[in-house]
Amino acid sequence: MNPLADKSSLKGAVRSSNTSELQDMTKIEINPGVAPFPKPIILVGAMVEGNPNFITIAWFNRMNGTPNIWGLAMGKKHYTLEGIRKNGKFSVNFPSVELVEKTDFCGIYSGREVDKSNTFEVFYGELGDVPMIKECPVTAECSVHEIIELPKTALVLGEVRHAYSEERFMTDGALDARKTRPFVFIRPGDQYWSLGDAIGDAWSIGKVHKE
Numbered sequence: 001m002n003p004l005a006d007k008s009s010l011k012g013a014v015r016s017s018n019t020s021e022l023q024d025m026t027k028i029e030i031n032p033g034v035a036p037f038p039k040p041i042i043l044v045g046a047m048v049e050g051n052p053n054f055i056t057i058a059w060f061n062r063m064n065g066t067p068n069i070w071g072l073a074m075g076k077k078h079y080t081l082e083g084i085r086k087n088g089k090f091s092v093n094f095p096s097v098e099l100v101e102k103t104d105f106c107g108i109y110s111g112r113e114v115d116k117s118n119t120f121e122v123f124y125g126e127l128g129d130v131p132m133i134k135e136c137p138v139t140a141e142c143s144v145h146e147i148i149e150l151p152k153t154a155l156v157l158g159e160v161r162h163a164y165s166e167e168r169f170m171t172d173g174a175l176d177a178r179k180t181r182p183f184v185f186i187r188p189g190d191q192y193w194s195l196g197d198a199i200g201d202a203w204s205i206g207k208v209h210k211e
């Protein structure tokens with residue numbers, strides 16, 4: 001049964017807290033093609049045809065804790081995917097707000113037509129031929145765990161084998177988002193947004209609701 005069929009249960013009104021205006025709280029159905037948002041933006045790197053190549057990715061998440069498996073959805077025709085399939089490894093690089101233009105650049109042009117290998121200063125870690133971006137505060141080398149073929153994308157699952165940062169991005173031994181300054185992508189609007197202030201401690205502020 002379609003839970004939206006009985007629209008009477010979706011109606012309601014509330015008086016706004018700071019005005020006397022009555023706000024309409026009736027739920028309306030929206031496009032089911034809606035994307036989850038906000039999404040952190042990452043740059044994924046791989047060697048393709050002997051050169052480092054980087055792709056901008058918004059469809060990314062952690063899929064398993066131990067082992068630490070991250071998943072990203074990649075269009076099947078992307079040049080970077082060729083390198084990932086061939087080498088069985090790739091990098092995940094978290095850009096800071098200063099890198100927003102270069103990040104967008106890697107999401108506009110394919111390595112098939114444009115050489116993106118000189119966009120960043122590249123370094124290599126324990127896995128060898130996995131290009132990582134020196135300017136990114138946090139980077140990781142992953143080995144492919146599995147690639148799941150979906151209708152339009154390849155869901156690339158990679159196990160994080162090594163991760164890298166710098167002292168200047170840490171506070172008391174832990175990565176500090178105030179210092180790494182990540183940004184997110186929001187659709188609708190297709191814009192990059194920086195983060196605001198912390199609004200509460202996780203696994204803590206919710207306890208006030210325990211009876």
Ligand SMILES: Cc1cc2nc3c(=O)[nH]c(=O)nc-3n(C[C@H](O)[C@H](O)[C@H](O)COP(=O)(O)O)c2cc1C
Pocket residue numbers: 053054055056057058059060073074075077078079080081104106107108109110111112185
């Ligand atoms: C903000 C943004 C987010 C993107 N997210 C994804 C994504 O999650 N998955 C994907 O396959 N392509 C995504 N793209 C598109 C690729 O980054 C783009 O097609 C890129 O040029 C492919 O590069 P390549 O062919 O060199 O691998 C995104 C592009 C932008 C600008």
